[in-house]
Amino acid sequence: MTQASIDVLGIGNAIVDVIAHAEEEFLAREGLVKGTMTLIDASRAEALYQLMGPAIEASGGSAGNTIAGLASLGASGAYIGKVRDDFLGQVYRHDITATGIWFETPAATSGPGTARCLILVTPDGQRTMNTYLGACVELRPADIDPDIVAAAQITYLEGYLFDPPQAQEAFRKAAAIAHAAGHKVALSLSDPFCVRRHRAEFRDLVDGHVDILFANEAEICSLYETDDFAAAAAAVRGRVEIAALTCSAAGSLILADKAEHRIAAAPVARVVDTTGAGDLYASGFLYGLTRDLPLPICGQIGSLCAAEIISHFGARPEVGLAELVAQAGLA
Amino acid sequence: MTQASIDVLGIGNAIVDVIAHAEEEFLAREGLVKGTMTLIDASRAEALYQLMGPAIEASGGSAGNTIAGLASLGASGAYIGKVRDDFLGQVYRHDITATGIWFETPAATSGPGTARCLILVTPDGQRTMNTYLGACVELRPADIDPDIVAAAQITYLEGYLFDPPQAQEAFRKAAAIAHAAGHKVALSLSDPFCVRRHRAEFRDLVDGHVDILFANEAEICSLYETDDFAAAAAAVRGRVEIAALTCSAAGSLILADKAEHRIAAAPVARVVDTTGAGDLYASGFLYGLTRDLPLPICGQIGSLCAAEIISHFGARPEVGLAELVAQAGLA
Numbered sequence: 136m137t138q139a140s141i142d143v144l145g146i147g148n149a150i151v152d153v154i155a156h157a158e159e160e161f162l163a164r165e166g167l168v169k170g171t172m173t174l175i176d177a178s179r180a181e182a183l184y185q186l187m188g189p190a191i192e193a194s195g196g197s198a199g200n201t202i203a204g205l206a207s208l209g210a211s212g213a214y215i216g217k218v219r220d221d222f223l224g225q226v227y228r229h230d231i232t233a234t235g236i237w238f239e240t241p242a243a244t245s246g247p248g249t250a251r252c253l254i255l256v257t258p259d260g261q262r263t264m265n266t267y268l269g270a271c272v273e274l275r276p277a278d279i280d281p282d283i284v285a286a287a288q289i290t291y292l293e294g295y296l297f298d299p300p301q302a303q304e305a306f307r308k309a310a311a312i313a314h315a316a317g318h319k320v321a322l323s324l325s326d327p328f329c330v331r332r333h334r335a336e337f338r339d340l341v342d343g344h345v346d347i348l349f350a351n352e353a354e355i356c357s358l359y360e361t362d363d364f365a366a367a368a369a370a371v372r373g374r375v376e377i378a379a380l381t382c383s384a385a386g387s388l389i390l391a392d393k394a395e396h397r398i399a400a401a402p403v404a405r406v407v408d409t410t411g412a413g414d415l416y417a418s419g420f421l422y423g424l425t426r427d428l429p430l431p432i433c434g435q436i437g438s439l440c441a442a443e444i445i446s447h448f449g450a451r452p453e454v455g456l457a458e459l460v461a462q463a464g465l466a
Numbered sequence: 467m468t469q470a471s472i473d474v475l476g477i478g479n480a481i482v483d484v485i486a487h488a489e490e491e492f493l494a495r496e497g498l499v500k501g502t503m504t505l506i507d508a509s510r511a512e513a514l515y516q517l518m519g520p521a522i523e524a525s526g527g528s529a530g531n532t533i534a535g536l537a538s539l540g541a542s543g544a545y546i547g548k549v550r551d552d553f554l555g556q557v558y559r560h561d562i563t564a565t566g567i568w569f570e571t572p573a574a575t576s577g578p579g580t581a582r583c584l585i586l587v588t589p590d591g592q593r594t595m596n597t598y599l600g601a602c603v604e605l606r607p608a609d610i611d612p613d614i615v616a617a618a619q620i621t622y623l624e625g626y627l628f629d630p631p632q633a634q635e636a637f638r639k640a641a642a643i644a645h646a647a648g649h650k651v652a653l654s655l656s657d658p659f660c661v662r663r664h665r666a667e668f669r670d671l672v673d674g675h676v677d678i679l680f681a682n683e684a685e686i687c688s689l690y691e692t693d694d695f696a697a698a699a700a701a702v703r704g705r706v707e708i709a710a711l712t713c714s715a716a717g718s719l720i721l722a723d724k725a726e727h728r729i730a731a732a733p734v735a736r737v738v739d740t741t742g743a744g745d746l747y748a749s750g751f752l753y754g755l756t757r758d759l760p761l762p763i764c765g766q767i768g769s770l771c772a773a774e775i776i777s778h779f780g781a782r783p784e785v786g787l788a789e790l791v792a793q794a795g796l797a
Contacts, residue, residue, distance in 0.1 A: 155564075156784070189534065189561040189782055192523040203520065222553045230520040233486075451520055453487070453779065 139318060141237070142210040142425040144287035146279070146309055147198025148271040148295050148302075149216030149240075150250040151223045154262075154410065154448055155190040157255035162263055169257065170353075170409075172264040172326045174298060180267035183253050192223075193449040194230035195252055197293040197325055200411045200450045204418025204440055206234035207456040210425055213237035213283050215309075219270040223249035230451070237283065243273040260406035260445065272299040276308045284309050285316040288425055289347070291417070294325035294354075297333040310344045319376075321347035323417055324354035331357055341374050347424070348375045349417050352382050379420050379434065381413055386438060389430050398434035401442035411450025415440040418456070426466060436465050470649055472568070473541040473756040475618035477610070477640055478529025479602040479626050479633075480547030480571075481581040482554045485593075485741065485779055486521040488586035493594055500588065501684075501740075503595040503657045505629060511598035514584050523554075524780040525561035526583055528624040528656055531742045531781045535749025535771055537565035538787040541756055544568035544614050546640075550601040554580035561782070568614065574604040591737035591776065603630040607639045615640050616647040619756055620678070622748070625656035625685075628664040641675045650707075652678035654748055655685035662688055672705050678755070679706045680748050683713050710751050710765065712744055717769060720761050729765035732773035742781025746771040749787070757797060767796050 162169055165183065175183065184190075194203075202212040214231055218224030220242040227249060231238045250269040254262050274296075284290055290313040296302045310320045322337075322345045324330050330337055337358060341348060348371065352364050355378075359370040364380075368388060371378045378390040389396040419440035423433030440456055447453050460466050493500055496514065506514065515521075525534075533543040545562055549555030551573040558580060562569045581600040585593050605627075615621055621644040627633045641651045653668075653676045655661050661668055668689060672679060679702065683695050686709075690701040695711075699719060702709045709721040720727040750771035754764030771787055778784050791797045 184560065187560075187564065189525065189564045190557075191780060192557065194520065226521075226523065229515065229518075233518065233520045447778065448784065449522060 139286055139288035141213050141283065141287040143202065143205050143289045143291055143421050144213040144215065144283055145198035145202035145291045146215045146296060146306065147196050147293040148250055148268060148299070149199060149218045149227050150196040150252045150266065150271070151227055152193050152195035152252050152254050152410065152450060153184065153190045154193065154254045154256060154408070155188045157188065157257060159257055162255060162257065167255065167263050167265070169263050170261050171328050172266055175265045175267050177247065177267060180251065180253065180265070183265055187253060187255065191448060192226070193451060194227050195450050197295055197323060197414050198291055199231060200414035201291060201417045201421070202236055203231060203234050203451045204415045204456060205422055206236050207452045208418060208422040208460065209457040210422050213287060215240050215278060215280070217243060217270050217274040217278065218249040219243045219247065221248050223251065224270070239280070240278050243270045246270060246273055254410055256408045256410070260409050262408055262410040268299055272301070274299060274302045274305055276305045279305050279309045279312070281312050284312040287313065287318060289319045289321050289421055291321045291421065293323050294329050294333070294337065297336060298329065303336065319346040320344060321349065321421065323413065324350040324358060327353040327357040330354050334358065341371070346376045348378045349413065350380055351413055352380070355380055377430070379437070381416055387416065387434050389434050391430055394430070396431045396434060398431060398438055401438040403442045403446050406445050408448045409445050411444040412441045414450060415444040415452070428466065432465055436460055439463055439465065470617055470619035472544050472614065472618040474533065474536050474620045474622055474752050475544040475546065475614055476529035476533035476622045477546045477627060477637065478527050478624040479581055479599060479630070480530060480549045480558050481527040481583045481597060481602070482558055483524050483526035483583050483585050483741065483781060484515065484521045485524065485585045485587060485739070486519045488519065488588060490588055493586060493588065498586070498594050498596070500594050501592050502659050503597055503626070506596045506598050508578065508598060511582065511584060511596070514596055518584060518586065522779060523557070524782060525558050526781050528626055528654060528745050529622055530562060531745035532622060532748045532752070533567055534562060534565050534782045535746045535787060536753055537567050538783045539749060539753040539791065540788040541753050544618060546571050546609060546611070548574060548601050548605040548609065549580040550574045550578065552579050554582065555601070571609050574601045577601060577604055585741055587739045587741070591740050593739060593741040599630055603632070605630060605633045605636055607636045610636050610640045610643070612643050615643040618644065618649060620650045620652055620752055622652040622752065624654050625660050625664070625668065628667060629660065634667065650677040651675060652680065652752065654744065655681040655689060658684040658688040661685050665689065672702070677707045679709045680744065681709070681711055682744055683711070686711055708761070710768070712747055718747065718765050720765050722761055725761070727762045727765060729762060729769055732769040734773045734777050737776050739779045740776050742775040743772045745781060746775040746783070759797065763796055767791055770794055770796065
């Protein structure tokens, strides 16, 4: 890849997670689909919060988690995302910059507050997310700093960013700058319902603007409107340079040119909270790419990072990932 | 004990914890004494926060943690403490009422914001706390609802409450009401430096107003100005009905009349964060007392609850404690 001064730039919805345990009946009663993300408005966010059990607050956001993971691995990172100039916005900025990540997107000074995601973790460790986008809807193309994009070896975009309307344009602007600089664009499909909301745009992006694609089974199946993972994998093959398709406990499948690599999931003593599993897989995978490691090793580092994140509450690493990777002899 | 409609009422500083990992060198550089609590002002809180690594936010406060633990054990609880009508105040109220606890202390509508405690967790799992008292200094005797105090079988007071000046008076008012109703008063000494700040008042309370005393080694030694735990234990014997003295991994010592019980600590696979260990020991111990269980069983339930809390980040239980106690065959 071309020389660049930042390993990975992440662009996404800057969201603080509010995480609580919940029983299966709670999801049923509230009409929530386990394992997915639902967009909610401010009044629903307030009502659902009142119904939730005791919670903890932790910075989240898909691309934010991925970039925090990269920082923990020792990579250099930058982040673009929109918070409000409120308490949660300060928390978000603190948590991401404290890892050494460049994050200079100005906070919105009016309009809705910093986004929050009410996350319900069921006894099986699965997370069900309810996102109030808040200030994220204020992200505009003007927030995309061309110098930062051009300086990044990989620009990583989360699919969720297609929900706030003006962010799509920001997204396309970033991809164009990255490619003009000779660098790579990566996309995560984020969520099957998100794919359904933006299928045409995502297919167009994948065909014309994305070099590295991350998706889980449900997302890639939704993209190609099939129930058959093998068919979906066949459909994406050749459309991007690299597709990394994750399959929860069954590990991941990496497709690149004619090559195909099956990667096992890393062992986890107890799955506590799956929030951030895909985000941290992407951290590990992208870290490997920026170090020019072979694709199977990239996948194994991804698996290792995902395993760490699902072993505790919250989607930011609790231990130094660089150390984990070194202990595993992967880098 | 006399019939009462609430098992335990907790009165304390209502504080949101901001918890981050830190290296030993960070403590040294910032002049912090590991394992203790330091009071800080708003500007120091801001400066220290900027220096801290990525954090999570979780409701805390010593008595708040104890009452949340009691709720998780299946006891009925109430809480009195002061927050501001700000974001963190709403979080605090949500987290405590979501467990079924009565908490109606009105929020302050002016003055400093809701209290926060910046907690640094070193690789050995020890926590070092830096508390900005904020709105806690607004707690007044008028906040002590006499009906709630009279309805509680045990009124539990945290020693930290002696730091905000007007709270001492609230503290004494609650103790007087509880005794007038024929109920018990429990006190936790909280922290060795806190004991040093208020030694005369604490000795007076212990001698005349406290039925059940909780303290760790450092605290009871500070109270009686000795380095010898056995001497401190001998000094407190007979001054209260029950003294439960905790000794970290060495378990606890329970003194009552002529009886003396040594209780082992419950096993923990890995000590992640000791925040709340003493608070949750008190939850388990008080739960046993309200169920009229033998003192050694009270101590064992305390050990079990403490072991749960130190196995993860944060000072509120992550699993149902009632279930843990049932599995262990203790109640």
